[in-house]
Amino acid sequence: MTKYDTALYAPLLWTGESDEVLRDVTLICERGLLVDIVAGRSRGATDSGNAAIIPPLVNAHCHLEFSQLKQPFRTNRPFSNWIGQTMQARRENVDAASSIRAGIEESAEAGVGFLADVKTQSTDCYPEAEEAGPEVILFQEVIGLTDEAVASQRELISSFLQEVGRFRLGLSPHAPFTVRPDLLEFCVEKSREAELPLMMHLAETKAELELLAEGTGELVDMLSQFGMWSAGMYPAGTRPLDILTMLAKAPRVLLAHGNYLDEQEIQFLADHPQMHIVYCPRTHHYFEHSQHPWQSMLEAGVNVALGTDGRGSNPDLSIWNEVRFLKQQFPDVEPRRLLKMATINGAKSLGMDTTIQIGRPANWTMLIQKNSEAKPMTSLQNLLQAEVWAHGDQN
Numbered sequence: 001m002t003k004y005d006t007a008l009y010a011p012l013l014w015t016g017e018s019d020e021v022l023r024d025v026t027l028i029c030e031r032g033l034l035v036d037i038v039a040g041r042s043r044g045a046t047d048s049g050n051a052a053i054i055p056p057l058v059n060a061h062c063h064l065e066f067s068q069l070k071q072p073f074r075t076n077r078p079f080s081n082w083i084g085q086t087m088q089a090r091r092e093n094v095d096a097a098s099s100i101r102a103g104i105e106e107s108a109e110a111g112v113g114f115l116a117d118v119k120t121q122s123t124d125c126y127p128e129a130e131e132a133g134p135e136v137i138l139f140q141e142v143i144g145l146t147d148e149a150v151a152s153q154r155e156l157i158s159s160f161l162q163e164v165g166r167f168r169l170g171l172s173p174h175a176p177f178t179v180r181p182d183l184l185e186f187c188v189e190k191s192r193e194a195e196l197p198l199m200m201h202l203a204e205t206k207a208e209l210e211l212l213a214e215g216t217g218e219l220v221d222m223l224s225q226f227g228m229w230s231a232g233m234y235p236a237g238t239r240p241l242d243i244l245t246m247l248a249k250a251p252r253v254l255l256a257h258g259n260y261l262d263e264q265e266i267q268f269l270a271d272h273p274q275m276h277i278v279y280c281p282r283t284h285h286y287f288e289h290s291q292h293p294w295q296s297m298l299e300a301g302v303n304v305a306l307g308t309d310g311r312g313s314n315p316d317l318s319i320w321n322e323v324r325f326l327k328q329q330f331p332d333v334e335p336r337r338l339l340k341m342a343t344i345n346g347a348k349s350l351g352m353d354t355t356i357q358i359g360r361p362a363n364w365t366m367l368i369q370k371n372s373e374a375k376p377m378t379s380l381q382n383l384l385q386a387e388v389w390a391h392g393d394q395n
């Protein structure tokens with residue numbers, strides 16, 4: 001990787017460390033590290049124009065294998081029908097490596113610095129990280145309901161955990177309705193042994209809640225058709241809280257969606273800071289779910305990150321577009337709240353602190369105001385009108 005000795009002038013810098021923004025500063029970098037932040041425009045500094053620098057954007061939940069899709073699946077419900085479409089798309093995709101590469105390239109262009117992907121394909125499908133591209137963290141998907149599937153998934157997990165090298169890893173037991181409780185326990189145990197994070201879809205649909213509580217509904221019908229459902233897998237009255245209780249033993253947990261978590265469950269998350277929510281705003285909107293409790297979660301002290309989910313439910317993989325969508329839907333929300341979710345909260349869910357600090361790697365996302373008539377970026381408020389320009393990892 002290139003080593004930079006460079007100075008970059010920025011009209012606006014939000015380090016993520018506090019709510020404060022710095023104006024008219026130059027960032028001095030040496031050998032990939034930020035070594036100083038000085039007032040004004042230093043001689044010889046690269047001028048970034050009407051730009052703002054923020055900590056790198058983080059996509060905390062994605063399925064890159066569907067990145068070849070031009071648009072989300074036509075039918076969003078019933079959810080079991082949508083799942084059928086994803087399974088078909090996976091079967092029909094003869095070149096998953098190209099889809100994954102396309103998704104990574106798209107994310108790089110969208111200024112994403114870190115991306116947590118649910119991996120179903122071989123690790124060989126993932127290219128080497130590029131300087132301007134995101135670091136991809138691989139969460140091996142785990143699905144198993146029958147004795148045979150559970151046994152083979154246990155083997156898969158053990159061999160996945162031996163994979164060494166270029167990626168950071170995690171496990172992704174898919175969802176309560178596709179992972180038998182004993183297999184989930186196994187994932188938790190392995191995550192403790194290997195000190196790896198878990199990622200799980202939880203409380204995503206009302207159908208999932210019905211399956212847990214009553215053992216009925218469209219998801220039970222779908223699994224029965226495949227001969228995979230066993231009545232009594234969950235005792236009557238099971239709730240997402242019971243799943244959260246199992247997951248809480250893992251060192252770190254990312255919960256994708258959490259659309260239908262109730263107050264008590266949100267409090268449980270607040271009491272377990274190793275558990276994080278990944279809210280996927282436009283995917284949530286696509287499925288026409290009830291209002292997401294992300295604001296109550298944040299107010300309770302839960303760390304809420306943002307994800308795009310895959311292109312089967314979202315038109316693109318841009319986290320900045322998630323931010324702009326939220327700003328449109330919730331015009332009164334404080335900009336810093338959205339910025340945190342898109343950057344440092346995502347990093348926290350991945351076990352990192354990416355606030356911009358002297359002595360740390362020079363790794364950030366740059367936003368630029370493309371419309372020349374727009375006001376200069378002097379505050380976080382008008383920063384939200386900006387376009388993503390680039391993610392620069394100057395390591």
Ligand SMILES: [Zn+2]
Binds near residue numbers: 062063201256309
């Ligand atoms: Zn997902």
